Amino acid sequence: MSGLVIPTIETARLRLRRPALADFPAFEQIMMSDRAKYMGGPFDRWGAWGMFCHDIASWDLFGHGGLMVVRHDGVCVGEVSINHGPLFPEKELGWMLYHGFEGKGYATEAAAAFRDWAFATLRLPSLVSYFDPANTRSIAVAVRLGAMRDDDAPRQDAEDLVYRHHRPV
Template sequence: MPGHAIPTLRTRRLVLRAPVPADFDAYRDLMASSRSTFMGGPFDEARAWGLFCHDIACWTLFGHGALMIDVATTGECVGQVGINHGPLFPEKELGWLLYDGFEGQGYVTEAAAALRDWAFAELGLASLVSYFHPANARSIAVAQRLGAVRDDDAPRQDAEDLVYRHLPPGLRS
């Protein structure tokens, strides 16, 4: 389903919207910081730009990609959620990042659930995975809150990654 229009998704508290160039500065800053360690960073500006563009290009290439997470009441962008694919990911990956200072408010869980549910409904996917460095306890906890289960048999992008599998609503335990 390449070329799929980038949706705007709304949850109780959030608006998930297409990335725009003005979003890059905060994204770059996160990717240059120690917060990106579990994503293979820190990254220099050129690599961060490449990753940002990958997140957008996935919409044209695969019919899914990244959405920025805005707080509905303030319009403040607090992070990103996306479905990644291509040579960097063995399977379609549901991933997320949250900017500093917005932890513990459930934003990522709410945003990831909305994008996951959109992907199953609109793309008809059989499953999604999330890849984690074993020390990334906070993101693993998000995956577990979303109902994902560890899949030790799944292919991984990095040998040490843990893989958590997300299933469509009728198949979740």
């Protein structure tokens, strides 16, 4: 995918942009915290770095990856990603917000914008989101996005719930 341009996506309140090295400390902090339990963590520093690099390398490998979620005042509030590779049975739409930015609609706004970009640009028929059953806040975001639970979908972990986002017709 040489020459690939990683998009910048604008919404009413947010800019979704390529990750930069300066974004790693906040990313590392959440991935090493108890909040990462819904994503297979908490992770050590090596694991956090590997996940951060995965989100960047996926752009070259698959034509999609992670984007940082930044308010228009410049504050980075989290990340949204389309994950794939050997650890993901299907292309996954994922999101996470940093501490203190939950409950403001940022995850829904960012995930909707990235989902719409993926359907328009990558021409995917659907995306999935994988959830620990206890991650009720992220499941609620998926439902607000119109995703439907898909109990027949392959999953990363036998305990995961899978919600499917269908491409609009």
